[in-house]
Amino acid sequence: xxLEITGIAIPSLICIFLFLWxxxxxxxxxxxxxxxxxxxxxxxxxxxxxxxxxxxREINQLHIPVDVPVRLTMTSEDVIHDxxxxxxRMKMDVVPGRYTSEWFEATKPGSYHLFxxxxxxxxxxxxxxxxxxxxxxxxxxxxxxxxxxxxxxxxGLQLFSRLGCDTCHLSDGTGAGPALQxxxxxxxxxxxxxxxxxxxxxxxxxILDPASLPLPNYRPVMPTFRGQVSExxxxxxxxxxxxxxxxxxxxxx
Amino acid sequence: xxxxxxxxxxMMRLHLIEPAxxxxxxxxxxxxxxxxxxxxxxxxxxxxxxxxxxxxxxxxMIGARDLAFPRLNLLSWYVYITGAAFTLYALIxxxxxxxxxxxxxxxxxxxxxxxxxxxxxxxxxxxSSILTGLNFIVTIHKMRAPGMTWKRMPLFLWSIxxxxxxxxxxxxxxxxxxxxxxxxxxxHVGIFDPAIGGDPVLFQHLFWFYSHPAVYIMILPGMGVVxxxxxxxxxxxxxxxxxxxxxxxAIAVFSFLVWGHHLFVSSQSVYAGFISSALxxxxxxxxxxxxxxxTATLYKGSISYQAPMLYALGFIGLFTMGGLTGLxxxxxxxxxxxxxxxxxxxxxxxxxxxGAVMAYLGGIHFWWPKITGRLYHDGWARxxxxxxxxxxxxxxxxxxxxxxxxxxxxxxxxxxxFQVLDVMSSAGAxxxxxxxxxxxxxxxxxxxxxxxxRIESLERERPGxxxxxxxxxx
Numbered sequence: 003x004x005l006e007i008t009g010i011a012i013p014s015l016i017c018i019f020l021f022l023w024x025x026x027x028x029x030x031x032x033x034x035x036x037x038x039x040x041x042x043x044x045x046x047x048x049x050x051x052x053x054x055x056x057x058x059r060e061i062n063q064l065h066i067p068v069d070v071p072v073r074l075t076m077t078s079e080d081v082i083h084d085x086x087x088x089x090x091r092m093k094m095d096v097v098p099g100r101y102t103s104e105w106f107e108a109t110k111p112g113s114y115h116l117f118x119x120x121x122x123x124x125x126x127x128x129x130x131x132x133x134x135x136x137x138x139x140x141x142x143x144x145x146x147x148x149x150x151x152x153x154x155x156x157x158g159l160q161l162f163s164r165l166g167c168d169t170c171h172l173s174d175g176t177g178a179g180p181a182l183q184x185x186x187x188x189x190x191x192x193x194x195x196x197x198x199x200x201x202x203x204x205x206x207x208x209i210l211d212p213a214s215l216p217l218p219n220y221r222p223v224m225p226t227f228r229g230q231v232s233e234x235x236x237x238x239x240x241x242x243x244x245x246x247x248x249x250x251x252x253x254x255x
Numbered sequence: 256x257x258x259x260x261x262x263x264x265x266m267m268r269l270h271l272i273e274p275a276x277x278x279x280x281x282x283x284x285x286x287x288x289x290x291x292x293x294x295x296x297x298x299x300x301x302x303x304x305x306x307x308x309x310x311x312x313x314x315x316m317i318g319a320r321d322l323a324f325p326r327l328n329l330l331s332w333y334v335y336i337t338g339a340a341f342t343l344y345a346l347i348x349x350x351x352x353x354x355x356x357x358x359x360x361x362x363x364x365x366x367x368x369x370x371x372x373x374x375x376x377x378x379x380x381x382x383s384s385i386l387t388g389l390n391f392i393v394t395i396h397k398m399r400a401p402g403m404t405w406k407r408m409p410l411f412l413w414s415i416x417x418x419x420x421x422x423x424x425x426x427x428x429x430x431x432x433x434x435x436x437x438x439x440x441x442x443h444v445g446i447f448d449p450a451i452g453g454d455p456v457l458f459q460h461l462f463w464f465y466s467h468p469a470v471y472i473m474i475l476p477g478m479g480v481v482x483x484x485x486x487x488x489x490x491x492x493x494x495x496x497x498x499x500x501x502x503x504x505a506i507a508v509f510s511f512l513v514w515g516h517h518l519f520v521s522s523q524s525v526y527a528g529f530i531s532s533a534l535x536x537x538x539x540x541x542x543x544x545x546x547x548x549x550t551a552t553l554y555k556g557s558i559s560y561q562a563p564m565l566y567a568l569g570f571i572g573l574f575t576m577g578g579l580t581g582l583x584x585x586x587x588x589x590x591x592x593x594x595x596x597x598x599x600x601x602x603x604x605x606x607x608x609x610g611a612v613m614a615y616l617g618g619i620h621f622w623w624p625k626i627t628g629r630l631y632h633d634g635w636a637r638x639x640x641x642x643x644x645x646x647x648x649x650x651x652x653x654x655x656x657x658x659x660x661x662x663x664x665x666x667x668x669x670x671x672x673f674q675v676l677d678v679m680s681s682a683g684a685x686x687x688x689x690x691x692x693x694x695x696x697x698x699x700x701x702x703x704x705x706x707x708x709r710i711e712s713l714e715r716e717r718p719g720x721x722x723x724x725x726x727x728x729x
Contacts, residue, residue, distance in 0.1 A: 005551070006495055006498055006544075006547075006548075009543070009544060009547040009548075010540060010543075010544060013539065013540055013543040014540055017536040017537070017539055017540065017582070018536070020536065020582055020586050021532055021533055021536045021585075021586065023586070023588070024532065024585075024586030024587040024588040024589060024590070025529055025532060025533075025586075025587050025588075027587070027588035028525065028528065028529075028532075028587030028588045028591065029525065029529075031588070031591070032525045047365070080360070080365060081358075081360055081361040081365050081455075082358060082360075082361070082455055082521075084520065084595065086595070086661070086663060088592070088596075088660065088661020089661070091591070091592045092591065092592075093520050093591050093592065093594055093595070094520050094522070095520050095521045095522055097449075097455055097456065097521070097522050098360065098448075098449045098450070098455060099449025099450070099454075099455065100449070100522060102522045115661065115670060117661070117663045117666075118663070119594070119595040119596070119663045119664075120358070120595060121285075121354045121356075121358065121361070121664075121665045122361060123285075123352075123361055123365060123366065124281055124282045124285060124352070125281055126281075126285070126665060126666070126667075127281060127663075127665070127666035127667045127668045127669065128281070128668065130670075228450075
């Protein structure tokens with residue numbers, strides 16, 4: 003009996019120790035640090051689309067500076083994918099219909115494998131790429147060489163007028179839809195009294211399924227934009243709406 | 256079915272000898288691993304020990320003439336055949352490439368292969384599991400011979416009983432999950448596909464609520480067999496009988512609470528991951544209790560290394576290794592890195608092949624004379640047991656290293672740096688394991704055997720093999 007109890011107690015203690023150790027590291031890794039550099043990822047059968055907030059877009063390749071925390075905001079155009087960089091010990095599913103995120107801070111310049119780790123169909127094993135970690139100056143130079151005419155927010159502004167969003171969402175609040183200036187990150191009260199924070203997921207939902215988010219004082223006249231905008235477009239629109247909140251002026255070039 | 260699944264596995268390993276893929280197109284590769292998984296899990300591992308040794312031994316060990324519902328038992332056999340026929344039809348008519356996990360929305364919307372037929376086959380076979388489980392539970396409750404109390408039952412029955420509980424409670428959830436996939440595929444009802452209002456992660460919750468307990472359906476009967484073998488061949492009473500018995504039940508109960516550890520990186524909440532991780536560690540304890548008690552049974556025993564015992568010892572070693580590597584996967588921080596890599600593949604093959612299959616082979620060898628009245632060739636059988644052990648390790652040990660280095664599973668092509676380990680694994684799979692083993696195993700079991708006269712002496716050597724009532728008092 004004493005032997006049995008020892009045989010239960012010792013592994014239990016080892017397990018509790020391993021569990022707490024693993025869990026504490028996991029919670030630390032789940033919180034991205036303030037001011038992390040943002041990168042936006044869209045997974046698609048069978049490639050990775052990545053975009054920097056400054057505008058440059060990449061496919062199956064991501065250039066990032068060394069020693070800078072990077073936060074990925076990810077979604078999928080079709081099935082579930084998974085953004086896996088073994089060297090950075092990070093992995094997160096890329097799920098259609100929602101935003102997931104993960105962050106990392108590369109400590110050594112070099113080129114690292116990027117894999118899709120969630121089986122996603124025929125060419126799943128072809129859905130790979132590289133993460134190019136560059137020195138700070140090298141990254142600044144890369145960004146200059148690959149700079150686009152517009153930042154993500156500016157691309158979002160263009161979409162905003164091309165899709166006709168600006169005919170209702172007037173900035174003075176007199177339109178058929180609410181003004182979006184200064185709203186991102188704030189609380190929104192829906193018609194049924196439910197409170198939501200206006201974040202990326204909220205904006206995405208109101209673009210694709212506006213009927214599910216009825217607002218008091220506004221008639222539900224907004225049509226769905228499902229099928230008209232890609233996930234990448236939605237990320238750009240979010241970047242634009244976010245830029246309206248921070249007060250920074252986004253001008254069409 | 257085992258040979259079909261096995262053939263798919265050998266083709267995959269041969270294909271992976273070269274980084275760019277040596278044998279088949281990626282689409283065919285995907286069909287191979289799907290078929291391997293579906294056939295091995297649903298049509299071999301789950302029914303293997305319950306349907307063969309279970310049906311034979313359960314009535315014998317409790318002193319009943321047959322199971323409580325013999326006709327239901329026959330029905331479950333026909334149901335199994337029907338389900339297998341559907342799945343084989345899917346295989347022959349072009350295959351399916353969802354992976355055995357059928358993750359949505361890939362399976363419900365994006366693939367044009369025989370998803371419905373395969374899922375229907377699995378769905379139907381599920382009923383045979385439920386019927387068998389019910390039958391065992393009723394038989395063990397109601398038909399024990401006078402004097403055969405719960406605490407005198409052979410340990411094999413405790414494990415079969417625990418597995419039956421899982422059969423009955425978990426299988427319906429899988430049936431529902433697959434039914435919903437069918438509903439979404441055929442009628443476009445938005446359940447899992449976010450484009451039509453569904454939730455893709457919901458499927459994973461439903462699927463693993465069955466499929467994690469199913470792991471214990473596969474391993475619990477194996478643990479029961481090994482408990483019998485270890486006791487018999489070390490000529491001792493089982494050490495800590497009551498702990499081994501109750502740990503089977505503890506495993507069955509906890510197995511329902513840990514499905515979330517398959518979803519650490521699925522976008523479920525970090526707190527759900529926290530709870531799942533804690534419960535998964537808790538599940539390690541009853542398994543550890545079993546290993547300690549088997550080892551304690553061996554201690555100072557008079558051990559004879561006959562073929563079934565070699566399998567049982569192989570089981571203990573390989574299962575322990577599979578179990579300990581499970582701790583790395585249960586731990587949140589390492590689980591994130593190792594999830595969906597070859598580490599996972601190696602881990603569950605150590606449990607499923609190193610555990611369940613070794614126990615199955617050991618049990619079949621042990622009770623073969625009782626079943627057929629004939630004896631296998633012991634020399635060949637021992638040789639086969641050793642070759643399987645070596646070949647198995649050569650195949651799957653390199654996969655732990657591959658997974659740690661970051662090679663994802665289900666990859667038809669892979670970066671060149673993983674080639675050395677992949678070739679080692681393929682060598683283990685194709686040469687040692689399949690070629691030699693299957694033929695040896697066949698010859699040792701099916702080979703017309705000549706030594707009827709030795710059976711009587713065997714009854715003395717193997718008290719657990721014959722009369723169960725006597726065995727329970729040993």
